[in-house]
Amino acid sequence: METPYPTPADTPVRVSKLGYVEFQTPDVDRLTNYYTKVLDFVAVEQDQSEAYLTTSFDHHAVVLKKAADSKARTVVGYEIFEELSDAQRRLTAAGYSVERRSDIAPSTPDVLVLAEPLTGSTIHLYDAQSTSGVEGYTPIRPSKLGHVASFVPDLGPVQDFYQGLLGFRWSDMIGDFFVFLRCNSDHHAANFMASKKFEGMHHIAYEMRDLNHLQTMLDHLAKNDFRLHWGPGRHGAGHNLFTYHKDPDGNNIELFTQLDVITDEAKGYFEPRPWHEDYPQYPKTWEVDLVAVNAWGPIEHSMIEH
Known part of the structure; x- marks a missing residue:
């Protein structure tokens, strides 16, 4: 298995999941309406300057902040497995500037704040969120925040x-x-x-339970006048079924299902699926071609123009 940037000997912080992403928007109400009426998120807290939205029991997966202009992925929050004091000590020892704050959000009373290299985005590390009060799922709502993709000037740092x-x-x-x-x-x-051509967020992705759930959401998008600009298709890397549309601020929104998983890190291969190219399917470097980006064709050019 290829590991071009191996983990150093010192124990890294143990991130357990992607927790939330923040967006700046000139119209909090408009973007909140999109998330609650179209994607069926729940607004846990909202006023004219900010909104906290969720799909599940976590207090929020998306944060909207009022600003003069739209900007995506200004903050990314990750939940960690360990005590914040231990994480802060190791981060500081590694030479990173870390601030511990208790005024970030109503649901995360204690947060480590540090800067992501090269991007200008802020990273939050926390050990727990308060609960949202949301129970169960509706037929429309995505199951969770899945991932976020971004442009960077250099992968190494x-x-x-x-x-x-x-x-x-x-x-x-x-x-x-x-x-x-x-x-x-x-x-x-x-x-x-x-x-060297683009910067900022490429897309944010929300997971759908299965293909029927994705289809139900796509019909719901159409009824609300949101049209796909790419998909349905199947990515090669990750093998998820995908669709992309734009939110009212022009941000790329991916809805996906059937993402590859590795359940046994010791074995190191993805759980077998009929549509895999390799048996077993290990992490690898893909050629820049149709299969890697969309096995069903065609390619969306922002995925390969860089």
């Missing part, structure tokens, strides 16, 4: 940060510019594309 500092594992690569990183059994919670 970002991979060093996520793999060496936060304990992410290398899942796949497309060419020499597109990397997929996992923090739990899911194929990726974060993926990054090296680009």
Whole structure:
């Protein structure tokens, strides 16, 4: 298995999942309406300047903050397995500037704050959120926040940060510019594309339970005048079925299902699926071609133009 940026000997922080992503928007009400009426999230807290939205028992998966202009992925929050004091000590020892704050959000009273290399985004590390009060799922609502993809000017420092500092594992690569990183059994919670042309977030992705659930949501999108600009298709890296549309601020939203998982890190291969190209399917570097990006064709150019 290829590991171009191996984890250093010192124990990294143990991230357990992607918890939330923050968006800045000039119209909090408009974007909240999209999330609650179209994607069927629940607004746990909301006023004119901010909103906290969730799909499950966690207090929030999406944070909306009022700003003059739209900007995606200004903050990314990750839940960790361990005490914050231990994580802070190791991060500081590794040379990263870390601030511990208790005023971030009503549901996360204690948060470690640090800067992601090269992007300008802020990373939050926390050990728990308060509960949202939401019980169960509706026929429409996504099951969870799945992953977030971003452009970066250079993969090296970002991979060093996520793999060496936060304990992410290398899942796949497309060419020499597109990397997929996992923090739990899911194929990726974060993926990054090296680009001198683009910056910021490429897309944010929400998981649907199965193909029927995805179809139900797509029909619901159509009834609310949201049209797909790519998909349905199947990615090669990760093998998830995908669709992409844009939210009212122009952010790319992926709805997906059937993402690859690794349930046994010691074995190191993805759980077998009939549509895999290799048997077993190990993490690898993919050629930049149709199979890697969309086995069903065609390619969406922002996935390969960099």
